[in-house]
Amino acid sequence: MTPAKRLAMFEALKRANPHPKGELQHSSIFELLIAVVLSAQATDRSVNAATAILFAHANTPAAIEALGEKGLGAYIRTIGLYRSKARNIIALCRQLIERHGGQVPRTREELEALPGVGRKTANVVLNIAFGEPCIAVDTHCFRVANRTGLAPGKNVREVEQQLMRVVPEKYRHDAHHWLILLGRYVCKARKPECWRCVISRQCEYTPKTAAPTLQ
Numbered sequence: 001m002t003p004a005k006r007l008a009m010f011e012a013l014k015r016a017n018p019h020p021k022g023e024l025q026h027s028s029i030f031e032l033l034i035a036v037v038l039s040a041q042a043t044d045r046s047v048n049a050a051t052a053i054l055f056a057h058a059n060t061p062a063a064i065e066a067l068g069e070k071g072l073g074a075y076i077r078t079i080g081l082y083r084s085k086a087r088n089i090i091a092l093c094r095q096l097i098e099r100h101g102g103q104v105p106r107t108r109e110e111l112e113a114l115p116g117v118g119r120k121t122a123n124v125v126l127n128i129a130f131g132e133p134c135i136a137v138d139t140h141c142f143r144v145a146n147r148t149g150l151a152p153g154k155n156v157r158e159v160e161q162q163l164m165r166v167v168p169e170k171y172r173h174d175a176h177h178w179l180i181l182l183g184r185y186v187c188k189a190r191k192p193e194c195w196r197c198v199i200s201r202q203c204e205y206t207p208k209t210a211a212p213t214l215q
Contacts, residue, residue, distance in 0.1 A: 001149045001204060003166075009150065009202040010171040013178040016198040020177035022128055024048065029104045029129040030096075031059055036121045037089060042080045050076045061093040061102050088116030106130050120156070123176075133172040135163045140183025141176050147187060149204030150179075 013020075023044040026032040031051070038047045054075040058064045064072060073086040092115045096102055104125065105111055111122040123136035137145070137156040141163075145151040151162035167175045183189075186197050194200050194208040 001166075001202075005202045006150060006166055007168055009148075009199045010168060010175070010178070012198045012202070013182070014171065014174070017178065017181070020174050020181060022124065022177060022180075025051065027055070028059065029125070030061065031055055032129055033092075033104050033117075033121070033125055034064070034089060036124045037092070037116045038076060038079055038085055040081070040085070040118075040121075046079055050079055061096040065090055065093040065097065085116065091115040092117065104129070119160075123160075127173065127176070131173070133169070135160055135167070135172065135176045136180075137163070137176065138180060139189075140181075140187075141179040143189060144179045144183040144187050147192065147205045148199065148202070 024032065024035040024039060025048045026035050034054075035047055035051050038051065054064075054072075057075075058067055067075075067090075069083075069086045069090050072089060073082055076082045076086060079085065095114055096104065100110070105114075106126070106129075108122050108126060111117050111125060112119065120136045120138060123134040126132040127134045127136060135141075137160045142153075142156055142159050145159045145163060146153065151159055151166055153159035153162050163175060164172070182197070182199070186193050192205065192209055194203070194205070195211040197203065200208060
């Protein structure tokens with residue numbers, strides 16, 4: 001894909017959604033961190049349903065640590081892998097209290113040192129909470145980057161590196177939000193809905209799918 005085509009792609013995405021946002025609900029940086037940890041292999045909808053109840057009762061490192069693994073598990077049991085996530089989150093909260101004064105650190109190294117926090121989670125927090133031009137590559141972003149020809153790669157790290165290299169700088173902060181939302185609602189895994197895609201002209205996927213006909 002040429003630089004001119006990539007630029008046109010992001011211009012189209014911005015016109016369609018000038019201020020894209022993640023869909024995980026939160027009211028603090030700590031809540032965001034917990035929500036992103038919970039979202040691994042789970043839908044944002046299921047996470048939001050659980051955290052709406054959890055955060056109403058406990059939304060600080062000390063309050064969540066006080067719940068213990070079983071107590072936290074009761075709030076998040078509807079989310080996949082909830083037992084291991086509860087274990088990691090309790091350890092994460094303890095580490096925030098002991099090493100960071102109960103605050104979420106703002107460096108990649110410190111974030112990735114927290115239990116249950118990988119590169120994608122760190123990228124989301126750095127991007128949304130601290131305004132860093134990071135690109136978090138989830139399954140949707142990975143699929144769109146490969147399918148469109150924007151930034152092909154064999155794994156998420158390769159795609160992230162490619163995106164950081166080819167996405168125009170002025171669009172880098174919002175890039176993964178656009179790509180995730182596009183993959184979630186339009187460029188779907190089983191069958192992309194090319195007929196209603198705002199970047200269909202720039203996308204190099206072939207053959208484009210057509211709108212379903214009315215019977």
